[in-house]
Amino acid sequence: MHMNPPKLSMFQVLACGAAIVTLSMGVRHGFGLWLQPITQEMGWTRQSFAFAIALQNLSWGVIGIFAGMAADRFGAFRVLMGGAVLYGLGLAGMALSPTPLLFALTTGLLIGAAQAGTTYAVIYGVLGRQIAPERRSWAMGVAAAAGSFGQFLMVPVEGWLIASLGWQQALLALSMAVLLIIPLAFGLREPGFQGAAPPKRDQTIGHALREAFSYPSFNLLMAGYFVCGFQVVFIGVHMPSYLKDNGLSPQVASYALALIGLFNVFGTYIAGTLGQRMPRRFILSFIYLARAVAISIFLLVPLSPLSVYIFSAVMGTLWLSTVPPTNATIAQIFGVQHLSMLGGFVFCSHQLGSFMGVWLGGYLYDATGSYDIVWYIAIGLGVLAGLVNLPIKEAPIQRAQPQAA
Template sequence: MSIFRFPLLVWMGIATLIISLGIRQSFGIFMMPISMHFDTGREFFSLAIAVQNLLFGVFQPFVGMAADRWGAQRVIWAGAIAYGLGLYLTSIAVEPNWLFVSLGALVGLGLSATSYVIVLGAVARVVPAEHTAKAFGLTTAAGSFGMFAVIPGAQYLLSEFNWHTALQVFAMLCALMMAFSFFMKANHQKSASTATPQHELTLKEALKEAFSHRGYWLIHIGFFVCGFHVMFIATHLPSYLADKGLPGSAAAMALAYVGIFNIFGSYFWGVMGDKFSKRYVMSALYIMRTLVIAGFVTLPVTTDTAALFGGAIGFCWLGTVPLTSGLVRQIFGPRYLSTLYGLVFFTHQVGSFLGAWFGGRIYDYYGSYEPIWWTTVALAFLAALIHLPINDEPLYQPKAA
């Protein structure tokens, strides 16, 4: 199936992710103006963002259950309201503590209802199983494209107006996600690719079945490692490069390459997941991460090696998303994908929290990032190994048309 023949729902999902994740990835440039406005220092804003990410993961399984029961359309619509309200309340906050409710809880809830888990769950219902990973890869790439589509606009609004106006414009953008959601009603008619006995299961039975499947727990462990990697690198790479004497522009360039190459990498790994066994492709991805990270901490750190690392790690940055969600869909079917993948995503966010926290904790204890870098290498190799024994045989075979 050509990507141009994907149903309209897929493209509306991509547009939703561009806005939702694009706004999320721009929050870093708001740290200085908001911190200066409230005179709180950077730690307070960082804590609000940390609460947002943790609640993003906590809300995700429950929002996924709601999507499986009432459909992605309603969940995205409600999530866009929560997202926009959180941004607007942040823009008019008169006390810094408001940010824990607005930027933390409300935006965290909005993100859980308008990001990967919900959109991929909807996509799984309209795309044939043999093209799922490709569709998931294309959809995942939208998140990185959002970084380039939204962040320059945010910087322009900050320079020409102020952070209040910028957040209010973003709040209005959430109305677009509400509009897109009206085109995201999946056809629940049984088709050759989705009509399986799984439709007869209750949610409780589906959860019991997943929790008794060893492969499901191995998928959790693998995605935990992914979250650990992503947040450790995103949070601590700039400081690591500064410790090595590199200018701030080197870190900015490295992170830009992460975003650029992730666009291509997400789609590439998704296509590979359609052509070959997803568990083997996932193992190959983690082997690549192992070699890339080990090479980076072994070679001299220069502006060139930092840029090369950004591009290489970016290529396998979020390629795990279409493969992980594709594995869950392949084994358990599309019916409860938002719930089952939502639980896996929560594990990813736990890894993200620990990756960001342990990075600073270990640096303060040892005075160096070297131990945590080599920990990420070991975790990458472990993740490559644990995907190999996953039994990826579908529990429910499609019925004949």
């Protein structure tokens, strides 16, 4: 057996990882605030803005697989450094793009790639490798809760920046702020990745992928995560317009998004903690079925600011609470050698769902004049995801013999 390198302290990994996720996720959570100022000043359609954000979700998902491979092979540190630089460039491009095409390339492709290198898949790879299995789900819950707090914190900050600096200068200020990820990344330099030779591995990337995709539970996790992406991004992007169409003030939408971010903190922490104590497939099934019930009740009761706030608090609790149990289950089944890459594949499925949720929301609204059909699809998918998570096997996979690297 080869010697295991020394571990980083749990506090250091959690503090630096949580701060990076707070910045990276917090900035993107407020992008909806720029929709009106940018489209009005530049004379663009809403669809051109929505397309860039949809492209960002796809870019994040697809590039996340390769960012995960690189993080597993060379350590998270280098991937985080690259992601931070791309984030700064992407936000500057978002501020300065003169045409919808350039806007799509910077806001979409560049920022999507930056998020792939600075969010959950990469950070969770470090947590998986550096934190003992009996605390892993809890630690993933803490990191996700921090990211949720970032969403709650950053939206009002971004609103204030736009109001005081104007939308363009606000984006340039954020492009500087995300470079703080670089010093934070130094706290996640893992022992064993510092030398020229990467750590020895028992499995090649090809073996790991063949094993995962031929294992039904991995595909069921991916199916559930597709639904997660569809629901949260449809609601996050289109709910403000849905509320406005129904005569509620823009203030209600702002408070609703902030409440989702706040309750998300509790939901992700509770899900991560429960994941140490009970089967995670039951936690995931409950989350998806509860979302379907919450959306159904929201559509049945008369719409009012109070019903919106209650719905936002309930959905917030269920929002990213799927993240810790899903990633901890992948680590438990397959081990941590290829955790960032496998997490990247599952997350890519989430982002395909996100793309469908955002795009279908806009497409069906234009076609029918209402969001009703998309709400019904979100309910149906929630029931489906609740059911497909039940047969997942969480036990570590049995391997016949070590596979040569």
